[in-house]
Amino acid sequence: MTLFDHTMQVLNSTLDLRGARHRVIVSNIANEETPGYRATDFNFLDSLQAAQRGQGPVTLAVTQGKHFGIRGEGLQRVVGKLSDVPAGDLPLDANSVNIELEMAKMSDNAGAYNGAATIMAIRFRQLMGAIRDAR
Amino acid sequence: MDQIKAITPPTPAFGGGVGLSQAAAGAPSGGFLDTLQHAISKANDIQLEASQATEALMTGQTQNVHQTMVALQEADVSFQLMMQIRNKLVSAYEDIQRMQI
Amino acid sequence: MEMSDSMAVSVSALDAQRQRLNVISSNLANAQSTHTPGGGPYKRRDVVFQSTPVAGPFQRTLRQLATGPGAHALDGVKVLRVQEDSKPGQVIYDPRHPDADKKGFVKMPNVNVMEEMVNMIGASRSYEANVQAINASRAMKSKALEIGR
DSSP states (O other), X not given: OOTTOHHHHHHHHHHHHHHHHHHHHHHHHHTTTOTTOOOEEEEOHHHHXXXXXXXXXXXXXXXXXXXXXXXXXXXXXXXXXXXXXXXXXXXXXXXXXXXXHHHHHHHHHHHHHHHHXXXXXXXXXXXXXXXXXXX | OHHHHTSOOOOOOSTTXXXXXXXXXXXXXXXXXXXXXXXXXXXXXXXXXXXXXXXXXXXXXXXXXXXXXHHXXXXXXXXXXXXXXXXXXHXXXXXXXXXXX | OOHHXXXXXXXHHHHHHHHHHHHHHHHHHTTTOOOOTXXXXXXXXXXXXXXXXXXXXXXXXXXXXXXXXXXXXXXXXXXXXXXXXXXXXXXXXXXXXXXXXXXXXEEOOOOOHHHHHHHHHHHHHHHHXXXXXXXXXXXXXXXXXXXXX
16 A cells, blocks of 8 residues: 555545635635626536546647556646636626525535545544554 | 454444455464455455545545445454454464474 | 635625625614715715735646636625715705705705615625635634644
C-alpha cells in the first residue's frame, strides 16, 4: 500500500474541487440581490470521473489522439468548468440567482467535502495504526 | 493452536459479511501460515472494495454514503483482526522457539 | 483552498444587507416626517448593490482548477451608494397640519410602509442565507483540520 495511493488522490482532488465549488456558490448567495448579476456554476464531476478511470485530462488529447493520462497523474490536473447557470425569465433587476437552488447546492457540496475529509482522516488513521502495530 | 482458537472472530453485523471469520475458523488445515495468508488476502480484498466504494462515491457514480462508510469500517475491522492473528501467530512461534528440547 | 476567502465573501454580504436594513429602518421611522432640515418631506432612500472582487489568492487557484468565463464568480457584494428616491409622495388635504401649505395640502413622504416591510423581510432572509453560508464554510474548515487527527 503506497502512502498516497489512487484513492487518496481521488480524495485529494475531490477536496480541491469541492472547495472551489463552495467558493463559487457562496459568491452567488452573497450576490443574491445585486442588479445584473449572473449566477455561476462550477462543474467537474465528468472530468473527475474520467481522470479517476485513468482517461487523462481533456487537454492532453490535443497533443496525441490516443494519449491517456497515467493512472493518477490525470487526477492532479482535473479541471472543472465555470459556466453561467441557465436562468429562465430574469426578474426586474436582471439578477439570475435562484437562492433556494444555491442553498441546496451549498448544502450538498459541503456534505461531499466533509465526507471526503472524513474518509481521508479514516484512511490516515488506518495507515498510522498499521505502522504502529507492526512488531 | 489454542491461542489461535482463543481469538473469536466478530460476527458479521452487516450484509456484506466479513469473510475473515471463515479464514480464522474454518480455513483449510495447513497450519499457521495458511491461516495467516488466508486472512491477509481476505483483508486485502475488503480493503480494495472499500477503496472502490470510496472512489465511486467521490466521482458521483453512487449516492450510497452509508454503504461506503460501512465498507470502510469493515476494512478497518478485518485489518485489525488480521493483525491480531499475525501477532498471536508470531508470539506462538516465539514460544515454541523458546522451548527447550 | 482559501476558506477565509469564502467567509470574506459572506461577510461582505452580511455587511451590505445590514446597511440595507438600516436604510429601511430609517424609511420606516420617517414614514410620517413631513418636515426635514433641508425643507420638504422625507424622501425614502434605497441602497444600490454592486458585486465586488474580494481580494484573495484564490483567484489563482480557481484558474488552475477551472476553465470558462467567470472571474466574477468569486465576487462579494458592496453598497455602491445610498440614493434618494425622488418619486413624489402622497399629497393629502389637511389645513390644520403644521406643514400645510397655503391651500391646505400636505406633502407626505414617499414611503410605502408595505413595500418597506417586504424589503425588510427580503434583507433578513438574505442575511440568514449568508449566515448559513458562513456556518457551512466553518464546518468544512473544521473537517479539513480533522484530517490530521
